[in-house]
Every structure is written in C-alpha cells, then in structure tokens.
Amino acid sequence: MSPLSLRAERATLGYGDHAVCTGLDLDVRAGEFLVVAGPSGCGKSTLLRAFAGLLRPSGGAVTAGGETITGPSPDRALVFQDDALLPWRSARRNVELPLAIRGVPRNARRAEAAEWLARVGLADAVRRLPRQLSGGMRQRVQLARALAGRPRALLMDEPFGALDAQTRAAMQRLLLDVLADAPATVVFVTHDVDEALLLGDRVVVLGRRGVALDADVPAAPDDTLRARVLAALGARTGEEVR
Amino acid sequence: MTLALDEPRAAAQERPAPKPRKRGSRRLVRAAALVAALALWHLLTAANARLGLRFDRLPGPEDVAREFGRQLQTGQYWQDVAQSLVRIVSGFALAAALGVALGVAVARSRWADDLLSPLLEVVRPIPAIALVPVAILLFPKNEQGIVFITFVAAFFPILVSTRHAVRALPTVWADAVRTLGGGRARVLLSVVLPGILPGVFGGLSVGMGVAWICVVSAEMISGDFGVGYRTWQAYTIVDYPGVLVGMITIGVLGRVTSGAVELAGRRVTRWLPGEEER
Structure with missing residues (x-):
C-alpha cells in the first residue's frame, strides 16, 4: 500500500456554528512526515479529525489521494493523545481490532498482533489490560494498533504530549524506526519545537489566519529554522513552547 | 540544620495514626450487634412489653426459629421458594434483555428515541404494583400476570x-x-456493549431490588403459591410466627439474588480502574 497524499482546500472546519479555522489550504505530500505546530485552538486537532473523516468540513474540501473524504477509513489511522485504547481489552486484543475489522481469522490476527506488540517492545505485555500499563506503554500499544491496520496515512494528535521527557525521546526514536518498515504519510501535531524539528521532513505552523509558516526541515536543522518556528508560534504562545 | 530536618519526623511520632482494629475483632463486634438485637427482641416479647408498640402480640425469636425449623422440612416451603424464584428469574431476565436492548436503541437511534420515549415516559411513573388489576385483566393465567408485574418493575431502572x-x-x-475501519455494528459490539456494562449493572442491582418488592406484593394480591402468598396467608390465619418466617425467607432470597447480580457485575467489569484489590 502506497502512502497517501492529503489536502485541505479552502477548508472551513469547526463544530456546529463555531468555525475553528476558515479557508485553510494545506497540501500533505504522499510519504512525507509533516509536523503541524501552533497555539491551542488554532485547529490542529480539528484538521486531523477532518483528515481522519470524523469531521466534515463546513466549507471547502478535504481530500485523500485526490478523492473527497466522506468518512473514516482504515487507510487513515488516528493516534490520539488521550487514552483511546478499549480498557476492557488486553493490549493484544486492542491491536487485533483493526485486523478483526478487516476479517483476518482469529489465529492469524493473534499472531500478527503479537508481532506488532513485539515490534514496539511490548512482547511481555500482550495479556495486560490498559490500566496495568504505563502511559508510555499505552501509547506504544496505540501505535501498534494503528500500524496493524496498515494505514497509508498516520494522523497523530500530540501522541507523546503526556509523557515524560525520557519516555518521549524513546517513543520518537521508536516511531521513526517503525515507520522505516511501514512507510506511510504522517501528519503529526505537537506543541514541542524540538520534537517538530527532530521528527519532521517539513514543519507547518498554523495560526489564527491559516498557515503562518511552511518550511522543509533539513537533515541537520540549524537554529535559524528553530528561531523562525518560534517566531511563527508567536510570543503570546511562548509558554506552550518547551 | 539537622535538628530542623528531624523536627517533622519527631512531630509525626507524637501523633501515631489511629490503629485500625483487627479484622477478627471487627467481626466479633458485628456478630455481637446482631446477637444483642436478638436478645432485645427476646426480652421484649417474653415480657409481653407494651411500650407504645405492642410486643405482646409479636412472636418471639424462639417461636419463629421453631416454626422455621418445621417449615424447612415441609415440601410446601420449598415449593413456595421455587415458585417465587421462577417468577423473579423469568421477570428479571425479560427485563434485563428488553431493558438493555431498548435502552441502547433509544440512546443510539433518533428514530427509536422518537417512537419509544414518549410511551415509556408515560408508563414509567406508574408503580408496577398499580398494574396488578390490568395484569389480571390482560393475562389468561395468574402466573403470567405476576411475571409481568415483576418484569415491569425491573424494566425501568435497567432501561x-x-x-x-x-x-x-x-x-x-x-x-x-x-x-480503524469499524462501522456502526462494530462500534455497537466492540465499544457500546462492553463499555456500558458498569452502568447497566447498577441498573440491574436496583432492578432486582424492585423486582422482589413487586413479586411479593403481586403474590400477596393474586398468587396461589409463592413466599409472598404464603406470608399473607399466614397473617390471615393468625399464624404470626409463619409471617415472620416468610419475611425472613424473602430477605434471604433478596440478598442471595442481589449478591448474584453484584458478583456477575464485578466479574464482567474487572477492567475498571481500582478493581485490583477486590
């Protein structure tokens, strides 16, 4: 399955009458790792929900691979910041979920789920319930569950936002590592500038009036780009920038 | 410097946490409380006390115990227990199945909500026991009427x-x-049904309590068998120890069935946070 391109064209996104962002234009190239940063309430999560098909734009269009997104699809997996694992299912049974939906027979999906968990370093935790796992482990299960569905695009909403610095760094390495074997377009939302520059091929800063900065990240990012991102995030949001 | 650091520790030592009583001694106190209540009952009835309340007419614990022992050896007692249990279990099972099904339908489908909710809201405030006359009219058999009353009683809390x-x-x-690609049916099966279990079991516990109230009342009004019928029967023939035996039997049966619901609830909601210690 080839990575999927995503696109927002003059998109107005919001809930009910309340538009979070209006007339947003954004192109996500197939296979790239795009990091979206921006102050709270500028529509980062809303944009991801629209790409996931959980939210219809009230104006403009949101497309995947050139086709209008009309609803959720296993092609586009969403990894949530808060705990989206089903608490009554063990780690393995959570990872089995996309496989069961796809109709993979029981034994095959058990084996495959166990493989994915081993891939994210949780071979020993297959039988544990989410509440028996640490925050970092739960996010690894979520990542394994998303990847088990073999998505062509991975939408990640501050997936490591609630983790401590050390766990976070380990998760960032793991993510890049796993993506090397399972290529997908990634849209990754974060508040953290360093995380953005470390992970992204490209970084976009969303402001109240659409895209405030759109820059490719070089292999060895210099302080100039960091300064530009910080400037785009604006002094007012300084407290959110680590 | 070291002195200052040591100070809080010293303060803590002065006020030790209250020592929790040991488990065994707590059990002893609880058992003693029960025994004391029995002794008081015995004293009041043996002395034929009339302190505003007329204990001279109330049978004492010995009379009740003797009568209980006698009844336990009769086939009739066990037939009554079995009959009441069959009524409770069938009424409650119907209420659980329909209550959960309709509750989910009404919460998830606007159509079901618009079609069913007005009717349900009109019937809900009517106490199930007030439906006894209607049940007698509607159902050809007494038995069905009693199960119907039990069903209605448990249905609404569950719904x-x-x-x-x-x-x-x-x-x-x-x-x-x-x-992840799941449709409505998958969300229902994998998310809604397991996710609502803690709440549903709350309703099942309440439903079981009300079901007993109503099965006993319905039996008293229109039964031919059953613990409620037998209790009322004992009252009409001035067999007061028999009344108390009936009451105690109802209490025990209620406790056992509620305990079963609670146990089942804990089993299926082990994933809840904080359930580890149980």
Missing part, C-alpha cells in the same frame, strides 16, 4: 441506567474504532 450509560460513553473509543 434508564442503560440509556444513561450509552450517552455517557466517552466518544474517543467509538472514534478510535471508526478510524
């Missing part, structure tokens, strides 16, 4: 708690399943 549990489910679980 209401199910509906609430569905509406209170965090949307993130359903969103996660949908983005």
Whole structure:
C-alpha cells in the first residue's frame, strides 16, 4: 500500500456554528512526515479529525489521494493523545481490532498482533489490560494498533504530549524506526519545537489566519529554522513552547 | 540544620495514626450487634412489653426459629421458594434483555428515541404494583400476570441506567474504532456493549431490588403459591410466627439474588480502574 497524499482546500472546519479555522489550504505530500505546530485552538486537532473523516468540513474540501473524504477509513489511522485504547481489552486484543475489522481469522490476527506488540517492545505485555500499563506503554500499544491496520496515512494528535521527557525521546526514536518498515504519510501535531524539528521532513505552523509558516526541515536543522518556528508560534504562545 | 530536618519526623511520632482494629475483632463486634438485637427482641416479647408498640402480640425469636425449623422440612416451603424464584428469574431476565436492548436503541437511534420515549415516559411513573388489576385483566393465567408485574418493575431502572450509560460513553473509543475501519455494528459490539456494562449493572442491582418488592406484593394480591402468598396467608390465619418466617425467607432470597447480580457485575467489569484489590 502506497502512502497517501492529503489536502485541505479552502477548508472551513469547526463544530456546529463555531468555525475553528476558515479557508485553510494545506497540501500533505504522499510519504512525507509533516509536523503541524501552533497555539491551542488554532485547529490542529480539528484538521486531523477532518483528515481522519470524523469531521466534515463546513466549507471547502478535504481530500485523500485526490478523492473527497466522506468518512473514516482504515487507510487513515488516528493516534490520539488521550487514552483511546478499549480498557476492557488486553493490549493484544486492542491491536487485533483493526485486523478483526478487516476479517483476518482469529489465529492469524493473534499472531500478527503479537508481532506488532513485539515490534514496539511490548512482547511481555500482550495479556495486560490498559490500566496495568504505563502511559508510555499505552501509547506504544496505540501505535501498534494503528500500524496493524496498515494505514497509508498516520494522523497523530500530540501522541507523546503526556509523557515524560525520557519516555518521549524513546517513543520518537521508536516511531521513526517503525515507520522505516511501514512507510506511510504522517501528519503529526505537537506543541514541542524540538520534537517538530527532530521528527519532521517539513514543519507547518498554523495560526489564527491559516498557515503562518511552511518550511522543509533539513537533515541537520540549524537554529535559524528553530528561531523562525518560534517566531511563527508567536510570543503570546511562548509558554506552550518547551 | 539537622535538628530542623528531624523536627517533622519527631512531630509525626507524637501523633501515631489511629490503629485500625483487627479484622477478627471487627467481626466479633458485628456478630455481637446482631446477637444483642436478638436478645432485645427476646426480652421484649417474653415480657409481653407494651411500650407504645405492642410486643405482646409479636412472636418471639424462639417461636419463629421453631416454626422455621418445621417449615424447612415441609415440601410446601420449598415449593413456595421455587415458585417465587421462577417468577423473579423469568421477570428479571425479560427485563434485563428488553431493558438493555431498548435502552441502547433509544440512546443510539433518533428514530427509536422518537417512537419509544414518549410511551415509556408515560408508563414509567406508574408503580408496577398499580398494574396488578390490568395484569389480571390482560393475562389468561395468574402466573403470567405476576411475571409481568415483576418484569415491569425491573424494566425501568435497567432501561434508564442503560440509556444513561450509552450517552455517557466517552466518544474517543467509538472514534478510535471508526478510524480503524469499524462501522456502526462494530462500534455497537466492540465499544457500546462492553463499555456500558458498569452502568447497566447498577441498573440491574436496583432492578432486582424492585423486582422482589413487586413479586411479593403481586403474590400477596393474586398468587396461589409463592413466599409472598404464603406470608399473607399466614397473617390471615393468625399464624404470626409463619409471617415472620416468610419475611425472613424473602430477605434471604433478596440478598442471595442481589449478591448474584453484584458478583456477575464485578466479574464482567474487572477492567475498571481500582478493581485490583477486590
């Protein structure tokens, strides 16, 4: 399955009458790792929900691979910041979920789920319930569950936002590592500038009036780009920038 | 410097935490409380006390115990118990199945909500026991009427708690399943039904309590058998120890069935946080 391109064209996104962002234009190239940063309430999560098909734009269009997104699809997996694992299912049974939906027979999906968990370093935790796992482990299960569905695009909403610095760094390495074997377009939302520059091929800063900065990240990012991102995030949001 | 650091520790030593009584001694106190109540009952009835309340007419614990022992050896007692249990179990099972099904339907489908909710809201405030005349008219057999009353009694608490549990489910679980490719049926089976169990079991516990109230009342009004019928029967033939035996039997049966519901509830909601210690 080839990575999927995503696109927002003059998109107005919001809930009910309340538009979070209006007339947003954004192109996500197939296979790239795009990091979206921006102050709270500028529509980062809303944009991801629209790409996931959980939210219809009230104006403009949101497309995947050139086709209008009309609803959720296993092609586009969403990894949530808060705990989206089903608490009554063990780690393995959570990872089995996309496989069961796809109709993979029981034994095959058990084996495959166990493989994915081993891939994210949780071979020993297959039988544990989410509440028996640490925050970092739960996010690894979520990542394994998303990847088990073999998505062509991975939408990640501050997936490591609630983790401590050390766990976070380990998760960032793991993510890049796993993506090397399972290529997908990634849209990754974060508040953290360093995380953005470390992970992204490209970084976009969303402001109240659409895209405030759109820059490719070089292999060895210099302080100039960091300064530009910080400037785009604006002094007012300084407290959110680590 | 070291002195200052040591100070809080010294202060803590001065006020030791109250020592929790040991488990065994607590049990002893609890048992003693029961024994004391029995002794008081015995004293009041043996002395034929009339302290505003007329204990001279109330049978004492010995009379009740003797009567209980006698009844336990009769086939009739066990037939009554079995009859009441069959009524409770069938009424309650119907209420659980329909209450959960309709509760989920009303909470998840606008059509079901518009079609069913007005009717349900009109009937809900009527106490199930007030439906006895209607049940007698509607059902050809007495038995069916009593099961119907029991069903109605348990149905509404189960329906209401199910509906609430569905509406209170965090949307993130359903969103996660949908983005993994799951449709409505998959969300229902994998998210809604397991997710509402804690709330549903709350309703089942309440439902079981009300079901007993209503089965006993219905038996008293229109039964031919059953613990409630036998208790009322004992009263009409001035067999007061028999009345108390009936009451105690109802209490024990209620406790056992509620305990069974609670146990089942804990079994299926082991995933809840904080259930480890249980």
